[in-house]
Every structure is written in structure tokens, then in C-alpha cells.
Amino acid sequence: MSTKPFKNNRLRVMYFWFLTLIIILISVLYIAEKFKYANEKEKLDKVNMHLYDIEVEDPLKEIxxxxxxxxxETVDWEEQQFREELSSIFNNIEDGITNINNSEVEAIPEKIHELLQTLQKEITSIQDNTHIEKPLEQQTKEKIMDFSTSISSCKVDELNRNWEQAESEVECLNEQLLFNNETS
Structure with missing residues (x-):
């Protein structure tokens, strides 16, 4: 009789160690998967940032x-080749913003999508004016040059390291364009 309780205790200890080992193994596997997922998410975020740079920032840098x-006064606004090139650049900007806003890329923050829609309205307005006006009115010329100057002052030409920086640049660009529209 005295050997039965001893075997039961021994069996309990074995079960305890076996369950402990399984819990540790599951925890290690979970942590490994979590790190793998974090690395994949970081890679995806870098790809999305690169897509944003190509679609939005590169055309802005181009202008x-x-x-x-x-x-x-130093710009020959009425030269046909100049107007065609200018129109092409604005088309590239608008197409890039449209591609980003219509893409299935969910990793681009919603705030950036909203800011880009605001920017796109301004770009569409400028582009419409360049197609309609022959010759370009002074106000349209000023809007275009203010837009180019805003790109420079908001440091859009710098490489983005994170979404906060990209958001800050587009927000700055929208604010500058709004300010320039109010003072015009």
C-alpha cells in the first residue's frame, strides 16, 4: 500500500513537468511567430513607403x-513644349495620388489618404486652369510657382523614413497651398 501513493506522486510530478515543457514549447513557438510576423510587417511597410515615394513624391520632386x-517672370509660360511638359508633370502627380488612393494597400495610413485627397483637389484645379487658359492668367502662374515653392519649403524632396514624416510633408503642403490661395 505504501508504494501506490509514491507512484501517484511520481506520476503527478511527471505530468507536471510534461505540461510545463509543452507550455514552454508553445510559448517559444508563439514568440518566434510573432517576431517573424513583425519582420514581415516591417518589410511590407517599407515596400508601401517605397510605393508612396514612387507614386506621389517623385512626381512632386519632378515639378x-x-x-x-x-x-x-523668368519662365516662358507660353512656349508649347513648356506647357506640354508642365501638363505631363501635373498628370503624373494626379495619377500617382489616384493610384495610392485607389490601391488596395491598406498599410498606408488613413490620414495620409485624406491629406492626399485634399492635395489632389488643388492639383486638379491648377491642371484645369492650365488646359483652359490660353494664355495662362497671372493668378494661375502664381499658383503653379507657389506650389513648386511649397514643395521645396515643406522638404518633400527629402527621403521619408516613416509615415509620420510623409504625413507631415503633405500636411505642410496642403497648409501652404491653402495659405497661398487665401492671400491670392
């Missing part, structure tokens, strides 16, 4: 390189 921050 800055094309026009710079020079005075309005």
Missing part, C-alpha cells in the same frame, strides 16, 4: 526640378 523656386 520642383522643372520649375524650381525662380521668379514667375
Amino acid at each position: 520642383l526640378l522643372f520649375l524650381g523656386t525662380r521668379p514667375i
Whole structure:
């Protein structure tokens, strides 16, 4: 009789250690998967940031390189090739914003989508004016140059390291354009 309780205790200890080992193993596997998921999420975020740079920021940089921050008077606004190039650049900007807003990329923050929609309205307005006006009115020329200057002052030409920086740049651009529209 005295051996039965001893065997039961021994069996309980074995069960305890066996269950402890299983819990530890499951915990290790869970943590490993969590790190794997975090790494995959980080890679996806980098890909989405790169897509944003290609679709939105590169066309914005293109207009800055094309026009710079020079005075309005130094630009030959009526030259046909200039107007075609300007129209092409604005089309690229609008298409890029449309691609980002219509994409199935869910990792781009909602706030950036909202800011881009506001920016797109302003770009569409400028683009419509460049198609309608022959020759361009002074106010449209000023809007275009203000837009180029805003790209420079909001540091849109810098490489984004995170979504907060991208959001800050687009927010700055929208605020500058709004301010320029109010003062015009």
C-alpha cells in the first residue's frame, strides 16, 4: 500500500513537468511567430513607403526640378513644349495620388489618404486652369510657382523614413497651398 501513493506522486510530478515543457514549447513557438510576423510587417511597410515615394513624391520632386523656386517672370509660360511638359508633370502627380488612393494597400495610413485627397483637389484645379487658359492668367502662374515653392519649403524632396514624416510633408503642403490661395 505504501508504494501506490509514491507512484501517484511520481506520476503527478511527471505530468507536471510534461505540461510545463509543452507550455514552454508553445510559448517559444508563439514568440518566434510573432517576431517573424513583425519582420514581415516591417518589410511590407517599407515596400508601401517605397510605393508612396514612387507614386506621389517623385512626381512632386519632378515639378520642383522643372520649375524650381525662380521668379514667375523668368519662365516662358507660353512656349508649347513648356506647357506640354508642365501638363505631363501635373498628370503624373494626379495619377500617382489616384493610384495610392485607389490601391488596395491598406498599410498606408488613413490620414495620409485624406491629406492626399485634399492635395489632389488643388492639383486638379491648377491642371484645369492650365488646359483652359490660353494664355495662362497671372493668378494661375502664381499658383503653379507657389506650389513648386511649397514643395521645396515643406522638404518633400527629402527621403521619408516613416509615415509620420510623409504625413507631415503633405500636411505642410496642403497648409501652404491653402495659405497661398487665401492671400491670392
